[in-house]
Amino acid sequence: MEHEYALIGGMNRSQVGRYISLVAAAISAACVFVVLSLVDLAKTFGVNATIPPSLLSLLGAGAVFSALYWFFNRFAWRWAPVGKLLRVPDLSGCWECEGETLNPDGSTKQRWTGQITILQSWDKLRVHLRTTSSGSDSINAALISDPVQGYILLYHYKNQPRIGEADLRPHRGCAELAFAPDRLSASGEYFNGYGRDTFGRLQLKKAQ
Incomplete structure (x- = not known):
């Protein structure tokens, strides 16, 4: 089974998590803003638009963070510029x-x-x-x-x-x-x- 490993001399993992959290919060806020703006625009044209609660939950910061972290954990950290910044080599x-x-x-x-x-x-x-x-x-x-x-x-x-x-x-x-x-x-x-x-x-x- 795969196991956790210590990272010495590279970027601190908690710091990386904070950066991903900030990006997730910004993306979530932008998505919610766009969706609400589209609803308001629809109402100006007489369209009775509503937002399902499930949609807003998918746009929440927690959901966005999970998606971003999955992508980062599987793919993004392997990219040469990102790996160089993190000081973590891809040895797989x-x-x-x-x-x-x-x-x-x-x-x-x-x-x-x-x-x-x-x-x-x-x-x-x-x-x-x-x-x-x-x-x-x-x-x-x-x-x-x-x-x-x-x-x-x-x-x-x-x-x-x-x-x-x-x-x-x-x-x-x-x-x-x-x-x-x-x-x-x-x-x-x-x-x-x-x-x-x-x-x-x-x-x-x-x-x-």
Whole structure:
């Protein structure tokens, strides 16, 4: 399931909500004004026009806010100018992953490949990794906008081995990914515990 994620270094979400509220109030007031003006105009021509209460409720600030927030959460925040203002990157999509499990001395213990799928909206996120032997899903996450290092994704995940993988156990771990400025690649590190004590490096490339 998608979950909320912390946003560090980007625009405060409550501030964004206030801006959307102001826009919603302005749009609602303008719509009500137009509707009432049309009713008055109709009456000058002898037309007995009335306004159903349900129509005014649809034009209320609350209803307009809900529509605007839905549009913003699903689409508007992804637009490049808006994302730049908010300092939030769109990381959603499929990523080819090359992993390297390390020994305590830093030498390579095992190489593996997988595919990472990132689902992201303005307020929710999910990171899913699928390999030939197991799958993992993020439990919580934080997205950091750093003026020096760029965008960094930190997340805590739960891993479940496929049926028949007798040598693997369910476990939990953490990963840190630093994304390139063009957001087409990323590199990072991971470590596991609570069932599997391993650590290593990750390389991601955006799937075409």
